[in-house]
Amino acid sequence: MPDLATHFLVNYCVKRGLPHLMPRYFAFSSKELYPFLWGALLPDLFSRAPRIGMGMISQQLSLPYPHFFHHALGYFHQPFGYLLLCFLISQFFPLDTRVSIFKNLFLGGLLHYLLDFCQYHLEPAYMPFFPLSTCRMEWGLFSTEASLYSIPFWLALAAYFFWKVPPSSSDLSSSSLDSSQ
Ligand SMILES: [Zn+2]
Numbered sequence: 007m008p009d010l011a012t013h014f015l016v017n018y019c020v021k022r023g024l025p026h027l028m029p030r031y032f033a034f035s036s037k038e039l040y041p042f043l044w045g046a047l048l049p050d051l052f053s054r055a056p057r058i059g060m061g062m063i064s065q066q067l068s069l070p071y072p073h074f075f076h077h078a079l080g081y082f083h084q085p086f087g088y089l090l091l092c093f094l095i096s097q098f099f100p101l102d103t104r105v106s107i108f109k110n111l112f113l114g115g116l117l118h119y120l121l122d123f124c125q126y127h128l129e130p131a132y133m134p135f136f137p138l139s140t141c142r143m144e145w146g147l148f149s150t151e152a153s154l155y156s157i158p159f160w161l162a163l164a165a166y167f168f169w170k171v172p173p174s175s176s177d178l179s180s181s182s183l184d185s186s187q
Contacts (some may be wrong), residue, residue, distance in 0.1 A: 007068075009048055012153040013118050017046035018071035018115060037103075038110045045092075045114015048124075048160035052091060053083035084136045088115045126152050 012098045025034035056079050064071045081087030089112060096108035123132055126146030133142055 009157075010050060012157055012160060013046040013050070013056055013121060014043060015164050016121060017043050017114050017117055019160060019163045019167060021114075022171060023163070024066070026167065026171050035185075037040075038106060042114040043105045045111045045116075047084045047119050048091065048095075048111065049088055049115050051120050053079045053081075081136070083119075084133055085116065085119060088112070088119070121153075124148060129182065159181035 018039075022034065024032040041164050057076055060072055063069070070183060082091050092108050092111040092115065096104045099107045111125060118131075119134075123134070124145050124147040125131075126144060126149060130144045130146075131143040132144050133140055135141065
């Protein structure tokens, strides 16, 4: 997987950059930005991170490694399992924001998955159609370490969007409406 910093920066640049480059098709809303950024992190936070924790605990306490939970957690890193996770998380939010939260969590996570899918491993590592198919595949466009070298580029681009690109008119108009009420 690309590291979490790269995932976060890529999601930020895409969410800020698309409305800037194609304002007719993409509107920027800061309310949508945050769930989209969480989407960059959740697939790994719900699968890889607990696996690392389980490995450390089982090693420290000399317990057998819980392989069942290892595989079960991996489901949250696959598109269908992640879709279910987004649905469950969105249920904790007010009714009028659920669809937006769900959509942005999922699209942000899909971008995460797309980046992961572009890497190459010793053998294909991803099952995009699980549980319908256990066929493993990946595009293999760059190595697993390549994301570390790209961080300065994404950092510079994110800084540009953060400081130089103002929010779109739709976001400005909604914030001015909020402040006028
Ligand atoms: Zn990942």
